[in-house]
Amino acid sequence: MDTMELIRTRKSVRTFDGRAVTDADREKLTQYLTTITNPYDIPVEFVLLDAKVHGLSSPVIQGEQLYITGKVPKGAHCAEAFGFSFEQLVLYAWSLGIGTTWIAGTMKREVFEREAGVLESELMPCVSPLGYPAQKRSIKELGMRTAIKADKRIKDEGLFFDGDLSAPLSTEDPLIRDALEAVRLAPSAVNKQPWRIVRRGNAYHFYEKHSISGGAWDVQKVDMGIALCHFMAIAGGRLSVADPGISAPQDTEYIATVTVEG
Numbered sequence: 001m002d003t004m005e006l007i008r009t010r011k012s013v014r015t016f017d018g019r020a021v022t023d024a025d026r027e028k029l030t031q032y033l034t035t036i037t038n039p040y041d042i043p044v045e046f047v048l049l050d051a052k053v054h055g056l057s058s059p060v061i062q063g064e065q066l067y068i069t070g071k072v073p074k075g076a077h078c079a080e081a082f083g084f085s086f087e088q089l090v091l092y093a094w095s096l097g098i099g100t101t102w103i104a105g106t107m108k109r110e111v112f113e114r115e116a117g118v119l120e121s122e123l124m125p126c127v128s129p130l131g132y133p134a135q136k137r138s139i140k141e142l143g144m145r146t147a148i149k150a151d152k153r154i155k156d157e158g159l160f161f162d163g164d165l166s167a168p169l170s171t172e173d174p175l176i177r178d179a180l181e182a183v184r185l186a187p188s189a190v191n192k193q194p195w196r197i198v199r200r201g202n203a204y205h206f207y208e209k210h211s212i213s214g215g216a217w218d219v220q221k222v223d224m225g226i227a228l229c230h231f232m233a234i235a236g237g238r239l240s241v242a243d244p245g246i247s248a249p250q251d252t253e254y255i256a257t258v259t260v261e262g
C-alpha cells in the first residue's frame with residue numbers, strides 16, 4: 001500500500017485477536033522508530049511496553065499484548081511534534097497489518113507514565129496498543145464508534161479555504177487534492193477534526209479550531225501535528241511558523257505553514 005492507501009484504510013483498532021506481535025514485526029517496528037523525525041526537530045522517544053509485564057490496559061481496548069508510548073520534552077510545539085512523529089509510527093504499523101488507537105484519555109495515565117519512565121520535564125501525550133485486528137469489533141468498540149461518529153468527516157468546504165477563512169478552496173492539482181484528503185481522513189481526539197487550512201499562493205496555513213477545553217495541555221495540538229504529517233507525507237513542502245495575520249475567529253489559532261514547491 002502507498003501512503004495515501006494507508007491513510008485511506010487506517011481506522012482505530014480497539015479489538016485485537018490476542019496474538020503477540022511477532023518477533024519479525026517487532027524488529028521492523030523497532031528499526032523504523034529510529035528513523036522517525038519531525039519538522040519541528042523536537043525529539044520524540046518511543047517506548048514499547050508489554051501489557052502483561054507492565055500491568056497496562058485500557059477500558060476501551062481488548063485482546064492487546066503490547067503498547068507503545070511516546071515522550072517529548074515539554075516546550076513550545078511539543079504536542080504538534082509528537083503528533084507528527086507518532087502518526088508516522090501509526091501508518092508504518094498499519095503497513096505491517098498492525099492496528100493502533102491513539103489514546104489520550106481512556107487509560108490510567110499515571111500507570112503508563114510510571115512504566116514509560118516519563119520525567120517531570122517530559123510530556124507523554126498519548127499511547128497506543130499494537131496488535132493484529134480481530135475479525136470482529138467488540139460491541140463496546142462498535143458502540144463507541146457510533147457515539148463519536150468515528151466514520152464521519154467534515155466536508156472539504158468546512159475545512160479548506162482560499163485567501164482567508166471564508167472562501168472555500170478549489171484546486172485541480174492532484175497532489176494537493178490528495179494532501180487535503182489525507183488531512184480530512186486523519187484521526188483526531190473525539191473525532192473533532194480541528195484542522196482548518198487557508199491557501200495563499202504556495203503557502204498552506206494550518207489553523208486549529210479549538211473544540212476541546214480543559215486539561216493541562218491542548219490535545220488538539222496533537223491532532224494538528226497529525227494533520228501536518230498527513231499533508232507533508234503527500235505534498236512534501238517546508239514547515240515554518242510565522243503567523244500570516246489572516247483574520248480568524250477567537251477560537252481559531254494559527255499553528256504552522258507548509259510551503260510547497262510551485
Ligand SMILES: Cc1cc2nc3c(=O)[nH]c(=O)nc-3n(C[C@H](O)[C@H](O)[C@H](O)COP(=O)(O)O)c2cc1C
Pocket residue numbers: 010011012013060101102103104105106107126148149150151186187188189190191219222223226
Ligand atoms: C490525539 C488523539 C487522542 C485520542 N484519544 C482517544 C482515547 O483516549 N480513547 C479512544 O478510544 N480513542 C481515542 N482517539 C481515537 C479517536 O477517537 C479516533 O481517531 C476518531 O474517532 C476517528 O476514528 P478513526 O481513528 O477510526 O478514523 C484519539 C485520537 C487522537 C488523534
